[in-house]
Amino acid sequence: MFFRKSIVAATGLFLCIFLIVHLSANAILLLPETTARELYNSYSTALRENLFITLIAYLLYISIILHVVYAAIITFRNTKSKGEKYKVNHNNKNSTWMSQNMGFLGVFILLFIVVHLANFWAKIKLGIGEDVGVDVNGNVDVYEVTSFLFHNMYFMLFYSVLMIPLGFHLYHGLKSAFMTLGFYHKKGLRLLAKISLAYAIIMSVGFGIIPLFVYFK
Amino acid sequence: MKLNAKIPEGKLEDKWKNYQAKSHLINPANKKKLKIIVVGSGLAGAGAAATLAELGYEVQCFCYQDSARRAHSVAAQGGINAAKNYQHDGDSVWRMFHDTLKGGDFRSREANTYRLAELSAPLIDHFVQQGVPFAREYGGVLANRSFGGVQVQRTFYARGQTGQQLLLAAYSQLYKMVRAKKVEMLPRHEVLDIVIIDGKAKGVISRNLAKGEIKRFAADAVVLATGGYSRVFRLSTLAIGCNGSAIWKAHKRGAYFAAPSFTQIHPTALPQTSEAQSKLTLMSESLRNDGRIWVPKKKGDKRKAIDIPEAERDYYLERRYPSYGNLAPRDIASRAAKERIDAGHGVGQFKNAVYLDFKHAIQKLGKKVVEDRYGNLFNMYEKITGINAYEEPMKISPAAHFSMGGLWVDYELMTTIPGLYAIGECNYSDHGANRLGANSLLQTSIDGYFILPNTINNYLEGELKAKQYGIDHPEFSKVEDEVREQIKKLLEVNGTRTVDDFHRELGKVMWQECAMSRNRKGLENAIGEIKHIKNEFWKHVKVTGSDNEMNPELEKALRLADFIELAELMCLDALQRDESCGAHFREEYQSEEGEAMRNDEDFAYVSAWEYNAGNFVLHKEKLMFEYVQPTVRSYK
Amino acid sequence: MKVTFKIWRQENTDAQGELKAYEVDGLSEDMSFLEALDHLNEILVLKDEKVIAFEHDCREGICGQCGVFINGRAHGPHNNTTTCQLHMRSFKEGDTIVVEPWRASSFPIVKDLVVDRSAFDRIIQQGGYITAKTGTAAEANAILVSKEVSDSAMDAAACIGCGACVATCKNASAALFTAAKINHLNKLPQGQPEAHRRLLDMTAQMEFENFGSCTFTGACEIECPADISISNIAEMNARYVKAKLFG
Structure with a gap:
């Protein structure tokens, strides 16, 4: 029980850190186009060529898989532990909606990740689909891929709207992960709740606003 | 039968030591062969069951609740007294003994009351060791508060949940022994009668409240720790399930009932x-x-x-x-x-x-x-x-609130039936005619943890050599049949009034005539009314459902049937005591300012009632005061 | 006052249960919720029907025996109360009040609204005590416990074992109950010698009894009549890691 929960929490926290890095990279897209293209492409090239980052990337894949698998196991077992459900249940009076629906939110995020990987990872790293060009510096033009994608309204909406469940998932996930891993200082927990909220808002708004920005630019 | 309190020899402060020095011991190998039934899992019952099991006896512990942790000791709020003198305010065992004896209006035994005070200090040590989070001073030492009826601060407390914390300590100690397989815990089991063989308590008949099944349990001794009976008034501070059935059945099988009218009304x-x-x-x-x-x-x-x-x-x-x-x-x-x-x-x-x-x-x-x-x-x-x-x-x-009265017990806490013990609130021992605040947790814990485990051996040593009976003994089947018969009769009445309706009626009579102040005429009327209620009850009560299932209505009815009989005895007892003492206030015996007037000349005794085929026979245990001269109990 | 109760009726553990509606008149606002059920039961008796089995005992919020799910909340509409301390003044004339038993696969239904919470006793049995025999204690003030530690142990020790935490938890987790007992004893100096063993044994039993795992929805601390804070669970987790590493 503790082991499975700790895995979900630890991988979750790791993914939270990853999101910060990811968002800061994405923020490049908010710059004027020429600067953004150059910077974005050279940054992604640097990441691909760095051995350490490659290792982290594998850790990331493993984290996502562990997070999903163990969360699924826990949810399955917890549902079994609960057994028959109440006919009437007003759990909105004693807990937040997201805390009651982490699995449900998680499914959307998983769906997002699958599509996201198909759009970028499959294209750039595996070379599936049309060839990706290079920019003036000879770096693979990831910017072009991104920009093209976000100019498609459906993808733009997909990438923006799915940041909402991500935000909810992160808000509960971050503080819950800390508690699962044994952070119990009472005043600290109150602060943690605020930090989680701020973090969730920054992540979901930050990630969500970029496709909109690119689309309407 | 002549009442023998078995007070040990020696000076007051040596009596308990002298008793322990002389009582029979049982070697550990033999303790394993002896089985003890404990009825009730409050502080007295759980404390006794756990301690007896630690000593090596085989213990079965019964409670009617779904878990031992629910027993009504849990509800005691204020605290527990102990003569630790941590406050340096002149407290001592002697002073505590004196306060308790005086608080009880000189209607308890000196030797018992002294022992209560004497064992209070080690009890606090015990509970601290068991992890009770008593209130502390900033320096880390234990804190005290004061309580009614005394002028020193000797009450230890855990917020307003002292009873809960003590009970949880006892409960966890009990479950430690369940884990060690030395105690078999039987929750949701109500003991409906006591089996006496050759004049000695040898077992009980119990009903599984979840399934309705009635079963026999044999043992070498039976300990009743069933708590108080103030639910006889219906409206009381007690838990709804609190009842007097086990002690009442024991009474009807020969155990004397002492001072049933001494019930405390909490202000x-x-x-x-x-x-x-x-x-x-x-x-x-x-x-x-x-x-x-x-x-x-x-x-x-x-x-x-x-x-x-x-x-x-x-x-x-x-x-x-x-x-x-x-x-x-x-x-x-x-x-x-x-x-x-x-x-x-x-x-x-x-x-x-x-x-x-x-x-x-x-x-x-x-x-x-x-x-x-x-x-x-x-x-x-x-x-x-x-x-x-x-x-x-x-x-x-x-x-x-509290019933000082209960089964008569001697210094060893044994009732007039050999092998049948009564501990905690269900006995009449240390409080006399009125219990002081924070002395209840004390008495019930001391009975269970310290006294009974040191006196029961004195009896059981003899049982080792005595003939052993199992549940096949004809007396078991006879008592079981009687239990079944009573249940059958109750279900067959199929009348027009609910159990609660009768209970309300009984409660009103008792509250009116046998509570804070009593008088001859009122009591005589009450006895008549109670007899009438009893008659009506058996003619018009309605209990639905059957006996072979969980049936809360049947449980209530069985308890009320016993309460009605007990109520009559309470009134009889109040009627015979032509004086005012402690909680027993007879309007005929008061001073001009309305203060109680005790009569030591004629009533310095414990009334002990014998049940004799529907009649009650009064016996008197004369109280001797060698160390403290009874004085007028003045708090002016 | 008149309300409609919809109450879960189930003959025994294996039987099929259902919600049954009872219209009840003649209630007063000062009645406690359980007194309203008493009142309904008296009506049922006179109608020659079986009474509704429900748990209750002390009726002052401390024994922990009572507990039903009322209108979608453990112990009813208020935070941090027991069912016995809920009064009819919390409902309105004409309300429909749905009453269900605690739901958790570790709490099988015995009858109607009564469930079997003996799993709690078995968790306590695995170490919710201090292993010391009666008669072995040293002088009480020989153990100094700072007021802060004693107070925080008391905060945890206040648990009444009613099971509302499990009942309200979507995972039927007993983490709050177990953590409260572990923290009560493990905070105190008296509990130190077997602190790690206690924690590992009790949590193992909690899992063995099939309680779910805690996902910190926080519902338990809102419904807990004894105000046990959810930080107790986090503290248990921290102690668990310590016990695993150093125990």
Whole structure:
């Protein structure tokens, strides 16, 4: 029980850190186009060529898989532990909606990740689909891929709207992960709740606003 | 049969040591062969069961609740007394003994009461070791508070949940022994009768409350730890399931019942607010440490409490009992409240309450301190009444609470049936005619942890050599048949009135005639009415459902059937005692100022009733006072 | 006052249960919720029907025996109360009140609204005590416990074992109950010698009894009548790691 929960929490926290890095990279897209293209492409090239980052990337894949698998196991077992459900249940009076629906939110995020990987990872790293060009510096033009994608309204909406469940998932996930891993200082927990909220808002708004920005630019 | 209290030889302070030095011991290998049944899992029962199991006996422990942790010891709020003298305020074993004896209005044995005080200090050590989070000073030492009826601070407490914390300690110790497979715990089992073979207690008949199954259990000794019987009044501070059935059945099988009329009315409960009310919630007596009790000077004053100026308030306890004031003992405080209410000064919706005011305490100590001391009680008060007691005074009212009376036991806590013990509230031992606050947790724990485990060996040693009987003995089947017969009869009545309806009727009679003040005429009438209720009950009660399933209605009916019989004996007992002592106040015996008048000449005895085919025969155990001369119990 | 109760009726553990509606008149606002059920039961008796089995005992919020799910909340509409301390003034004339038993696969239904919470006793049995025999104690003040530690142990020790935490938890987790007992004893100096063993044994039993795992929805601390804070669970987790590493 503790082991499975700790895995979900630890991988979750790791993914939270990853999101910060990811968002800061994405923020490049908010710059004027020429600067953004150059910077974005050279940054992604640097990441691909760095051995350490490659290792982290594998850790990331493993984290996502562990997070999903163990969360699924826990949810399955917890549902079994609960057994028959109440006919009437007003759990909105004693807990937040997201805390009651982490699995449900998680499914959307998983769906997002699958599509996201198909759009970028499959294209750039595996070379599936049309060839990706290079920019003036000879770096693979990831910017072009991104920009093209976000100019498609459906993808733009997909990438923006799915940041909402991500935000909810992160808000509960971050503080819950800390508690699962044994952070119990009472005043600290109150602060943690605020930090989680701020973090969730920054992540979901930050990630969500970029496709909109690119689309309407 | 002549009553023999078996008081050991020697000086008062040596008696318990002398007893232990001389009692028979059993070697560990033989203890394993002996089986003990403990009925009840409160502080007395759980403490005894755990300790007996630690000593090596095979123990079976019964309780009617779904878990041992629910026993009503859990509800004791204020604290537990011990003569530790941590406050350096002149306390000692002797003083505590004296306070208890005096508090009980000299109707208990000196030797028992002394032992209670003597064992109080080691009991605190025991509970601290068991992890009870008693209140502490900043330096880390234990804190104390004062309580009614004494002038020293000797009460140890864990917020307002002392009983809960002590019970949880006992319960966990009990389950430690369940894990060790030395105790078999039988929750949801109600003991419906005691089996006596060759004049000795040899087992019980019990009903599984979840399934309805009736079963026999054999043992070498039976310990009753079933608590108090104040639910006879229906409205009381007790849990709804509290009952007198096991002790009543034991009584009918030969155990003498001592001083059944000695029941304590607690001064600080919440007043009744509706006819359908099922219980009266107690507010800890410790509130009287800082709260001041008053009523309006003007009869039927309709103003709100906060609008009544100081000059028009009657702090009647401080007025009548200047040296003890609001900390006067329970019986006195209750009676004084009744006197004011009867005189038309009562407050609240039904004019049945008095004020308990914290205004001065908050002014003097600050809200923070008051909150620290009584926060949970104030919260509880607000939950139940919707009133914030930091802003306006609480309304409180007397309520039936503790039963000092119970099965007669000797110094070894054995009843008049060999092998049948009664411990905790269900016996009559240390409190006399009135129990002091915070002495209940003490007595029940000491009986279970310290006394019984050191006296039962004296009897069981003999049982090792005696003939062993199993549940196949004809007496077992005879008693089981009687139990089944009673249940069958109850279900067959199929009348027109509910059990609760009868209980309300009985409660009213008892509250009217056999509670805070009693008189001959009233008691005689009550006996007639109770007989009538009994008759009606067996003719018109209606119990639905069957006996082979969980049937709460049947459980209630069985308990009430016994309460009705017990009520009659309570009235008889109150009637024979032509004096006022402790909680027993006979209107015929009072001074001009309305104070109780005791009669040591004729009534310095414990009444012990023998059941004889529907009749009750009175026996008297004369009380000898060698060390303390009974004085008029004055708290003025 | 008149309300309609919809109450779960189930003959025994294996039987099929259902919600049954009962219209009840003649209630007063000062009645406690359980007194309203008493009142309904008296009506049922006179109608020759079986009474509704429900748990209750002390009726002052401390024994922990009572507990039903009322209108979608453990112990009814208020935070941090027991069922016995709920009064009819919390409902309105004409309300429909749905009453269900605690739901958790570790709490099988015995009958109607009564469930079997003996799993709690078995968790306590695995170490919710201090292993010391009666008669072996040293002088009480020989153990000094700072007021802060004693107070925080008391905060945890206040648990009444009613099971509302499990009942309200979507995972039927007993983490709050177990953590409260572990923290009560493990905070105190008296509990130190077997602190790690206690924690590992009790949590193992909690899992063995099939309680779910805690996902910190926080519902338990809102419904807990004894105000046990959810930080107790986090503290248990921290102690668990310590016990695993150093125990």
